[in-house]
Amino acid sequence: MAMFVVLGKFTEEGAKNIQNLRQGTERNMARAQSLGIKVHGWYLTQGHYDVVVIAEAPDAETYLAQAAAVTGSGFIRTETLRAFTLDEAEQALKRAGGA
Numbered sequence: 001m002a003m004f005v006v007l008g009k010f011t012e013e014g015a016k017n018i019q020n021l022r023q024g025t026e027r028n029m030a031r032a033q034s035l036g037i038k039v040h041g042w043y044l045t046q047g048h049y050d051v052v053v054i055a056e057a058p059d060a061e062t063y064l065a066q067a068a069a070v071t072g073s074g075f076i077r078t079e080t081l082r083a084f085t086l087d088e089a090e091q092a093l094k095r096a097g098g099a
Contacts (some may be wrong), residue, residue: 001056003083004063008051013077024075032066
């Protein structure tokens, strides 16, 4: 399973509807679960990003489907980062001849 770090920033519409944060988040998490995605953590944050999510998905395409649905709501824009464990990074570097 692939690990992802998702950084989210509320749109103006999302900020106006912040009182519905729980309902929207629970809908998104239910969709993620139905896609086979495991959410390890969901955090409201202070600073440049409003939300950080740590999730594990079967593959990048599955997470792409989730990200498209989340951003399609119009309430949040996301930046998704594929996260690699040290072991995964080491294997990739060996394949590239760098380790």
